[in-house]
Every structure is written in structure tokens, then in C-alpha cells.
Amino acid sequence: MGNAYTPGLKVVNRITHQCRRILPIPGKVLVSKGDHVEAEQVVAQTFMPGDIMPVNLANLLSMPPSDVMECVLKKVGERIEVGEPLAQTKGIFGMFKQVYKSKDAGTIETISDVTGQVIIRGEPIPVEVRAYLTGTVTEVIPEQGVMIEADVSFVQGIFGIGGESFGTIKMAAASHEQELQADMITPDMKGCVIVGGARVWHDAVRKAIEVGAAAVVAGGIDDQDLKKILGYDLGVAITGTEKVGVTLVITEGFGDIAMAERTFDLLKARVGDFAAVNGATQIRAGVMRPEIVIPLSEEEVKAEEPAKLDGGMLETGRPVRIIRDPYFGLIGTVAGLPSEPQVLGSGSKARVLDVKLGSGETVVIPRANVELIEG
Amino acid sequence: MTTTTKSDAQQARVILATDCGSTTTKAILIQLTDEGYRQTHRGEAPTTVEEPFADVTMGVVNAVVEVGELAGRKFIDDSGKIIQPATETEGCDVYISTSSAGGGLQMMVAGVVAEMTAASAKRAALGAGAIVMDVIASNDKRKPHEQIQRIRELRPDMMLVSGGTDGGDAKHVVSIAELIAPAKPQPRFGSGYTLPIIYAGNKDAAPRMNKIFEQGFELLIVDNLRPVLERENLGPARDAIHDLFLEHVMAHAPGYDKLMGWTDAPIMPTPGAVGNILQTIAESQNINAVGVDIGGATTDVFSVFDKTFNRTVSANLGMSYSISNVCAEATMPNILRWVHFDMDERELRNRVKNKMIRPTTIPQSLEALVFEQAVAREALRLAYIQHKEFATTLKGVQQQRSVGDTFSQETGGQTIVDNMKLNLLVASGGVLSHAPSMNQTALLLIDAFQPEGFTTLAKDSIFMMPHLGVLAQVHPKAAMEVFERDCLIYLGTCVAPKGSGKPGKPCFDYTIKGSTLNESGQIAFGEIKLLPLAEGETASVTVEPGRTFDCGNGPGKRVEKTVKGGTVGLVLDGRGRPLELPESREACKPLISKWVEAMKLYPGMG
Amino acid sequence: MNNGLDAPYPTLTRLTQLSFRLSRAIMCLAVLPAIACLAASVAMAQGPAPVTNLQSADHPWDGGDNADLTWEVSADDATLVESYFIYKAMMQKGPIPADLLTESERKYALVDVVPAGTTEYTVGSVPGSGYVRLKDLSDEQRALFDPNDLPDKPHKKITVELGYLFKIVAVGSDGSQSVETITAAPYSPTRQWFDAKRMYLLIITIIFGGSVVFFIQHARAGKDLKIRKIGGLAAVDEAVGRATEMGRSCMFIPGILDMNDIQTIAGMTVLSRVAKTAAEYDAKVEVPTCRSLVMTSARETVQAAYLSAGRPDAYNADFIYYVTDEQFGYVAYLQGNMVREKPAACFYMGAFYAESLILAETGNSIGAIQIAGTAMPAQLPFFVAACDYTLIGEEFFAASAYLSGEPEQLGSLKGQDVGKIIVGIGIIVGVTIATLAAWFVDTGFLTTWSEYIKGVILT
């Protein structure tokens, strides 16, 4: 029960952010230590072994698999082009021979006389890794990738969909409590990171996809809207690979919920800046949250002090967000930390804390149901 | 190593056991007292498998130190090692451990036909305590390139390839191997790790396997797990999984090599150990048992029926990470039928999603608890359905017919799970173990599993089953004694006849004779009654079911049995089996309210 | 096609008419001595007065195979006459030349003997109007005839192709015969659009067919229908799976009849499922056939199944081949193949005769999972005894509905239930009436009803 509370989401004006950019398999790193890289610059690349295409010759040419070896016209390792004969049958007394012409190009990987199968490996697939973070290469991991560091404004969302994307920040909502509707999205937001306030509606996302926005950031979303966007009911919060056309980052949670004022103000302050957004969320051991990374210009770096992040301890006076009903979404400060477990309304016993809400009211909340506001 | 300590183990007085979970490492201490072996102390500490510690033994030492402090014993010497053997004040005689850290043992299995050898392979892997990420079979309706894609995407720790009877099919199993080899799945542990592959298929194809997996794989060939379709031989494959788990998977996890040196029995995957203890219990007491462990992401169901052990992992049925998936699969109306008051569905949906993205929160209000328990009922029900579908007799067996079966042509692959034959139902996992009231746990189990006849309900007090599972291998007697006395908390017994009737009409008559409880009466259909019968007490219950109801001896036949009491007591359930709830929400609510009241579930709720 | 008596032959030219008449005349000459003979015999007996006003008319609602006769009884009906002998003679169609109106030279055949007092009679295929056979007659009656006139086999049925003359002779109790009365004009039957004999069958067919169609429509509307689990069909996956695991083939035998047999068609529907499963499992399915047409259809079926399973490349037409049309030659091949190749799954779906048990026992001895389906009642016990699963008659036909799971197909099964209800009611009514009729023998109407059911409805 060491830390029975959710470590909070980072929302900071300035932080030195490090990011690890690694190839899935060993390859070539294109930059060297100390280089300055742009977000969309390729930093490492490699070739994945091509797709393998099994061709069942025994079936295709109606012969026993044991004959396949003799009938294949190519050897293992040889190249074959589309339309080139791959195999020929023995025929009946040398007549009525059938030829199979390859439908794929590639190299012959294996020929099997048990399965009658020939495996053709296609062209290698190039794999590239982009910098994602505009900054400096601090470390090169040979054959694998790089570490990039930069001073950035950094906003973590609670949940997102879609992968990495880039664009300039544009505000669609005027206040952190304004809902993001379709009519607030205009064609000039093409390629931008659109920032809304409270709940984002399904048709607003549709519109954003239509205008070709890079990302949408909002405070909340309704479960049914998400279902409409994805086309299915999301069961487990592991995302990042969806192909909906836009990256979506939700900063607070599900329902009618306004974006935290701090987050909204931070984003508002950076309007027009270039941001990298990643919607990938993974809520499991080794948690991954969606993020908005806004690199700071050199002047800004000088101007602002990097935020000091402590380990995040629950202390009296710390701002916290309540993350479960009945006070879901409310923000307050820790007013007291009783050490003895208390009986909750549900009848269970748990360790609690007292939270002083913005309205001045003090409520008792289980420690598991609050989240630190960090930064 | 095991054999030498095994003989000493029988004299062991102090036994220390740890379970390295993915977040916490739990240690328990078992000591030989005047009343036999008892679990005396427990302690826990965060698991230290990941950065920045990257040494599992640190967490183990922390947990053990906590136990030591509580017990007033010193277990760790100055060099940071566990002291063995025990003296009066120091050390322990036996140290054992299980592990599911780092996501447990993740496997991929392959077989020829999904319902036959692939199912057997899955059974072997699950039984050994692995998480089966995917099953590749020639009839899994995926095209070869899709299968390759899948093999490439997943990063298993180990693969089990089977298929074909001995002397049977070689073509398919070889073609699957031919897909795996060039696909070269990348193991989680990085490039230095050679993927272990266990081949337990047609022995004729073994030489080919050697050739195909010559390079870049660690191939282990064991006896076919389905030598003929009529018989399964899972032992060798399971043992091979355990061996490779230690040799490869564990060896690559930080600190495990050290831990392995300390233990007196091989480290087992946690679920494998749970299965082990359940099997031991069922065998020694000659009963049929079902165990369930509902977690945040997954739900494990274990069953032993007629000495056959089965385990299933319902990957996406859990109470936090997967709660949204439970709602999607079970559908909201199905969940809400267990809730006896009005709730706003849209708000609930958003709440569910919020729990999914903030999985560690706990219900604060009673309403939230009722809803969460409703979700748990559905999660358990679905997991049990999956389990029933998986735990079947073997498929593909030739049936010998005589003229008598002309009109009852039973097919193979029938489920072996029979709720009427079930004797013991053991619950564990957050939502069940930590329910504010045991009555809630009991009714949750009854509603979700719908046991028939006489079934004893119990819960695992502090999730001690994994520890005892390993202990059963070195010291079965100690494991059994602790299991009986400390591990299980008996909730009571459920008596529920099978059948259906009209609401309000008599379901069964009962007569109870016990030292404190002497009652008789009638239960109407649709009624549930809770009678107190304290833990440790027993009573003799005679049930005379109505004509359409069966309590174990056939419809309308009288049954007499001795039942165990528990913290909840004796539940007389006349709601019929299968348990059917009215379709309309309006009709459902008063009914559930009645049951909630009868079971004294939520006393705070008016 | 007007077959009326007086209708001219529009297609015949004058010339052909002439030659026709000529040939008649020649025939007439040839039979003159016979006439003389017959006339003599008639003159010999002084029998009762003949019947009068003998008319032949078309029987309504039939296929032109009946003729209705009416007459007025003989003047001596009440006294002398014991029975009337009815004769029939065949002749060419069309108007009869005037000179041949009394064609007593024709070859008349005895049709029936009816008791005195009868005034009407239907000659033809309706029960009760069958032809008299020699053995049916009493010895006295038989003495009256030349045995050659009464061959002991059914006479030729009345057809629309020919014309007919009828004659009736009143026969007295002493064996004396009256002068014969012959129909005035030859009678040519006509075919009608509807056969009344099949009225009841038509009604039943319409009710049954209607209910099947109704339930199919009903099901299309989206009503959920449940169907009992058929073990044999559920086991198809298992059987094919077994073959896959054992590295053997599946053998599908579509019976020994051709595509025009409904059982073979039903077999094809099962084949389509077996092939689809085999395609999914990548198992080999072998279909040796006994008819070329079945081979062709089976190929189409299997190919389509492979296509729908998404594995068109795995289809190999060579596994579906023709063996021989000869029943036992086919069996010999199958048996040999089974013993050599040891298929792990055998399907027998279609029409089978004596070979059923030979095949099933061979399959059993090689340890194959066997699934049979046939509507041959005599072969069912054999399959049940030797196979793992047997689709018994009705189940076999339900297979396609069961396998497709389409609501409209399942609807047809519901329609079948209506058929069963009709049959059930029919059986109860029939059995009750028959039983009562047997008890109260004297209650005439019950017997009549029971006879009516047996004689009319059930034919």
C-alpha cells in the first residue's frame, strides 16, 4: 500500500524532456551525438526482412508435396519476378505440363517437400524513426537509436487515440469550460493541433479529420462519442495504432468535464508554436500516457526556469484532482491526512485524506481516488 | 537440488515463501506449531524487477524483512542472503518462491486444429501457468500472412508447437514451423535472447523441426502432447515449460538468477502454483473444485473435475484495466439487471471508462460499490462460460455406438464442468476478497457461478494459494494443513436445486439438524434464505426438492448431506438453475431488492 | 387437340381418308367368317332381353383413362337376369364408317361382371372397375367364355390414343345370354387439365407447400427460430479435424444414385459444408463418385466451398473423380481405397443400397469417424450400427437448413412440422374410424368412410 494514489499527470511550462527513439530491429543511426534534430527528421533507419509469402505448389499444381522439389525451377536464395515460371509439373508421359507463374517478386526462402510449399520473401521493408522531439541528440545507442533531449513545455493527457503527429497549436475554444463543437473548427486549422475546452463532440472530431487537422486536444469526451469515432467500444486502454485520421488527446477524462485551467492556459500561451503530439496510451504496468510536447525556443529557454519536480508526495496543501465519483473532476488541496483507515460509504475500509475543494467545502476521499497535480 | 531438500523438507519447522507479483512481493511465514503447520506472519514490499532497481531480490528481501520483524526472527544475513537452515531465532528451513513479475510467462502456442492439438497445447501452457497470447492453428481462419504478421507482432517469451498425432499429420505442423522460423518473433527480453521453442507434436516431424529451428532458436523436443487423438499427454510439455521458464525466461529477468539460488524448489509461475494446490486439494479430498482469481486485467478460472485440471485466463475480463471490456461484452442491460435501484446509464458508461483510464481508484459510495459488484458478476459469469467452453472432453475421438444410442448421438467435446458435481468454490482477487462484507462475496459467487446442489463457498484469505502450490511440491502435508486452516476462509454452503418453476410455488423443503441451528421449512421458487451457521460448525441438511427440481439425486429425490458453516452461513437458494432474471428492468429491481435484503448484502442501504 | 367424336381430321387429306376407308374395308373382309361364327352362337341361346340405350361418355377430371357407361336395364332384369357382362373393344379413333357400325367381329374383352339392377359403370383405372381375370370368375361363368377372350393379365388400359366400343350382355341365372347391346359410336376419351383422383393429394400438397413457403417468408421477416442440435452435423468439424491431425484424408461418398435423386442433392449440401471445413483446416477431401454428373456437381460444390472459405488455391479437382457406374465395382474401389489410404473421416451422404454396411464396416475397421445420412429406411439400421453419427431420414434433409443457419431455410423446417401435424391428425382420424368400423361392423357408414379413406384419399 506504499503509494495508493495515482501519480499525477505532468503539465509543466518548462521541463527538460528526454525521449528515446529506438528501431524495432538493429539498423543504422543517421545522426551523431550533439546534433540538433528537427521533429520530423529521420534519425535512424533499417530494413525489416520482407513479408513472407507462402505458395502452396502442391495444391496449385495438384501434385504430391514430395514432387515439389523436382518441379521447382528456382533454387533457394534465387530471385523471382512476377510472372516468371516458378514450377512446372512432370505431366502425363511428358505431355500436358502445367506451369505455375509467380504472383509475387522476391527471393526463394525455402522449398519444402513435406508441405509442398515454397516460401518467397518479399522486398525488405524500410523502417524509419523520426526525431519526434526537436532537440539535441544526447546519446547514440549504436545500431538501435538515439536519446534526444530538449527543453519543452509538456502536457500529459489521461487518454488518447492515434499515433504521433505534428502541428502548430491553435485554439478553438475561448475558455477551458467551452465544449468543442463542429462549427468551431475551420478549414484554416489544417495541419494544426486544435485545442478545445471541455467535452469534445463526435462531429467536431469528424470535422477535424475533414479539414485535415493534426490533433485535437480537449478536456473530456463522452463514451458514446468515442465509440462513434472508433467504430467500436474500446475495451482496454491500449491505443496508439488507430487509424482514424487525427490524433486525439483527452486531458481529464470521460464525461462533461472541463479542461484543467492550468493546462488550458499553458496551451493558450503557446498558440502558434510547433508541437509534437502522441496519442498512444497504455494503461498497464509500465503506463504510457498521451502527451503534447512543445519545444521551447532558445530565448524562451533562457527566460523560464525549469520546473522543479519533486517525487510527488501527498502533503497538506498540495493541489489534487479527485478522479472518482461522487466528486469526479473536482480540484482541491489536501487539507488533512488521517493515518487510520476509515470506513467509506461503500462499507469498505480504506486510507483517506481530506480535500478542501475550490468551493471551500472539505470532503473525505479515499487516497486511491485522488491524483496529484504535478508541475 | 529438489530431491535432496525434499527429504529434509519433511522435518522443516520454519517455511518461508514469497510470491513476486508484478507490483508487490508477498512473503508468508509458515511455522510448525502445536496444532501443526500454521501460517503465522506475512509481509509485503513493492516488486523491484523494473528500473531503477532491476533486481527482484531487493523486493524479496524487503518483504522477508517485514515478516521477520513481525515474527521476531532474523531471516536475512549481513550479506543479504536468506539464512538456512533455521535455528531457534534465525532463518528458515525451506524457502520457496513463485513469480509473475514482468507480466508472467507469456507464451504463444501452435497446433494443427484449433479444437484438437492446439487446444491441448493451450491447456498445457495454461496449466503450466503461462499467459497464452495467441493460438496459431491451421484452421484459425487467418491467412498465412496474417499469421506471420501476428507472430511478428507478439513478443512471446516462449513458444509451444504441437500438432499431429504420432505417425499422423506432418504437413501442417511443419508448415506452421516454416512460418514461425522465417517470421522470427522478437522476444521481449531483447536481441540477446534466443527464443525457446518446445516441440510436442508428431514425433515423425521432430527431425524436420531440428532442421527448421536450427538457427536462432532454442528447440526442446518432448513427447507428443496428443500421441493419439483419444489421449492427452500434457505432462512432458508442462515440465518442459517449467524448465525453460527457469532456464531462459527467469535467467533474463533481473535478479532471478540470484533468487533461483536461494530457493529449495524451482520457481513456478504464480498461476501454475495456484493450479497445483487446487489439484492437490481436489485429489486428496476427492472433491471437485473451482477456483477463481479476478484481477484488474484478467480473470483466471481453475477447475478440477474428476481429477482433470483445467485453467483458463480470460484476458480481457477484469475489474479495472479491462472493466470497459466487461461492459462491452456483457452489455449494460445485463450488468444493470443486478442493480436494484435506478442509475443513469450514460453516466455509468463514462464512469466505467474513467475507471479504465484510472484503474486504481476504489468505489467510495455504496452506489458505486453495487455497480462495481454488478460488473464483477458479469465478468465472472463470462469467464466461467469461457472456462466451460474450454474445459471439455477431447475432440476428434471415434465414437463406439450401439443401437441404444441411435436417438442420442452425443458429440465429443462436451464440457466437463458440471455445477451439480462441484463441491468447493474458492474465490480470490480484489473485488471478491476485499468486498466490505463476506455476504457480498458469497452472493457474488452464487450469482456468477450458479452452483447446483450442495456447494461449499470459500475465499482465499490473503492470496496464499501460490505459495502453497509450490510448497505442495516439497512438503504436501504442510501445504494441506495451512490450506485448510489459514488459507481458506469458509463462507458457508449454498444449497440450490436445479430446475425451474413458477415464482412463489414451493421449490424445496428443508430440515437442518446441527448443534446450534435446528430448523425446517420450505423455500419457494424465487426465494433465497440465509441461515447463520458459524465457521467451524457443521449441520446435517435434508432437502426434499419439488418434482421439477434436482438437488443431486435426480428430480424430486431427497438429498441429505452434512454442510460446513462459515462467516456467511448456510444459503438456501430457491431461485432455480439456470438462474433467470426478468427481462424488464422494472420487474427485475424489486426481485433483486428482495434478494439483497434476504442476504443482508448492503445493510447501510435502507 | 379436340378428340370429339365427330371432329373431322383436318390434317388428313382426302387421299389419306380414302386409303383409310379402303384398309377398313379390307379388314372387314378378313373377319367376315368370324362374324358368322359369333352370330351363330348368339342365335343358339334364348337368353333374357338385352339392355337398352347403352351410352358411353367421358369420365370427368381424369387423364383419359376412364369411360362412363350408362344403360337401361333389361326388361327381364328383375326376373331372369343375374348379371351383366361388360365388354370393351379397342379400335381406331375417329368416325366409323357406316358399314361397320355393327362390328361384332371386333375382339371384345370382358371388363367386369356387375349384378342385375346396375345401370352405370366406369371402365378404367378407378378402383372397383378393374378388369376381370379368369380366376375371379365362377366355374359356370368361366364356361361361358372362350379362355382366349380372358387372358389372365390386365387388359390394356384406356388411353386417349384409341377409340373404344363397349357392349353389355345380360346373363341369366341359367347361363343364358341376351343379345349384345353395343355402344352406338366409338368412344374416344379426352384428357382433362386436372386429375380428380389426386384431389386430396393436391389439397395436402398445397397446405404443406403453402405452410413451408409461409414459414420461409415468416422467417425472412426476422423471427428467430430454434433448431434441435443434430449431433451428426455438429460432428463434421470434429471428423475433418481428426483427419487433419492424423494426416489422412476425408472421404465423402455421395451415394450411388444420380443427380436427379433428391438424396444426392441433400448429400451435396452436406458436401459443401464438409468441403468448406476441409478448406479451412487445409485437409484433403476425396469424393469418388459413381455417376459422372454427380462428379461434375460435386466439383462445382467443392470449388465454391473452397472459394467461400477463402482458399480457392487449395482446391484440387483431381480429388473428385468418377469411378464407375456399377454398384459393386464402385464398392470394390471404395473398400480398397479405404483399406489402403485409411481415411480418418468417412461421410456417406446420399442414396445407398446393399453397399451401406460393406462401406460402414470397412470404415469402422480402419478407425475412421463415420457420419452417414440417408433416406433409405432399409439401410438406416446398418449405418446406425456401424457409424459414429447417422442422420436419420428427415435429419438428412434438414441438414442444409441446419448447416446454413439461414432463417428462411430453418423456416422450411417449421413448415415441415405442419406436415407432421396433418399426418398426425390423419393417422388419429384414420385409426379411430378403422377401429370403430371393425367394432361396429353393421354400422355401414363407418365402413364406407373407412373404405373411402383407404380407397380414395390414400391413393
Place this chain on the structure above:
Amino acid sequence: MKRTIPLLITAIGGFVLVFAYFSPYTEDWGEKTMIWFDVIAAIAFVLGGGNLLKIHLKKTSDQAEGWGYSVITLLAFGITLLVGLLKIGVNPSPQFPHFAWSGEYRENGSPFWWLYEFAFKPLTATMFSMLAFYIASAAFRAFRAKNLEAILLLGTAFIILLGRTFAGVWLTDWMPEALSGLKIDNLTVYIMKVFVTTGNRAIMIGIALGIASMSLKVLLGVDRSYLGSGQE
């Protein structure tokens, strides 16, 4: 198109046959439909024969396992076909004495007749006679007294089998006339007449209804699985 036309042919052919049954006027339409079928079947026979040749020639060419049998099959096929088709050794018919092939190919004493009588018939008879052995082995396996139904059936089967032999008659011959109903041979007849017929009829009714509804489905094109899979 590939589906629609066969379905149309099926529907028309089928309904004509049904209609013809009820309407005497159109009786011969049905017959004509059947003739069409025979024509198609005859054409298909060429396909069958061709397929037979192809398979066995291929086997022979590949010298696959057991190709010797294929050679024998091919020879048998060829010889029978030639002898029959060329009417070898057939006596000319009396009508056309000058044409050697005018006779009947199946006439007694002709080589074709000889093949039929001395090769084909004995082979067929051999196959058929195997049935006797299989009945014994199947009965042995099937009639295990596993449950009540099986015991009843076993008993019945025993009586019937006994009743069909002389032993059955002889065994109960001593019974007085009053008990003649219990004589095994009489019992057999009674069982066959009453119980077997009853059971058989039940199955027959089911079959008849099945056939009717199946035919209707096929005719209406609801069931298309015989044309391949259910999908278009």
C-alpha cells in the same frame, strides 16, 4: 448469371414435373423433362470416362505407388469399351446379314456377353457376398446390452434372427395350438408386421416430408447449397 440460369432450369423442370403429376393433360411434359436429364447425364458420362482415363494415365506416367492396378483398370476399360462398341464377335442380325456389326452386342455367346457373364458377374457377386460377414460383425458390435433400449433391441433382434432360421421353428414346435402366437416363427412375423412396420412408417413419414420440403426449397431456390456454397 452462373447461378440464376441453373436455378431457373431447376425451378422450371421441377415445377413442370409437379404440375404434370396433377394434370393429365401435361403428363408427357414430365416425361420429356426426364429425357432431357438423361441427355445431360449421357453427356456427363463422357466427362466421367475422360476423368477415369486421365487419373489412371497420370498414375501410370508417374509410376506412382500401385500404378500396376491403374494399367489393369485402363486395359479392362479399353477392352470392354472396344468389344462393346465395335461389337466384336457379334453375329449379324438376320435382317442385315451382310453387316457384321448389325447384331446385338449383348447376345449370348458374344465376347461382350462372355465378359459380362464370366468376369463381371462373379466379381459383383463376390462383393455382395461380403455383406454376410459384415452383418455378423456389425451386429456383434452394435448389440451390446448397454442400456435398457439396447437390451430390448437385443432381445427383439435375437427373436427375429432365430425366427428366420429352421432352429427357431424347431425350438418352439412343441407349443400347443393355443399358444401358437408365442412360437418363435409366429412372433417374428408379428414383430415384423406390427412393430417394425410402425417404426418404419414413422421414419418414412419423416422422410417423405423431408423430401417434399427439401424439394420445395430447391425449386424455390431457397436452398442453393448444391450449387456450391450458400453465398452468391
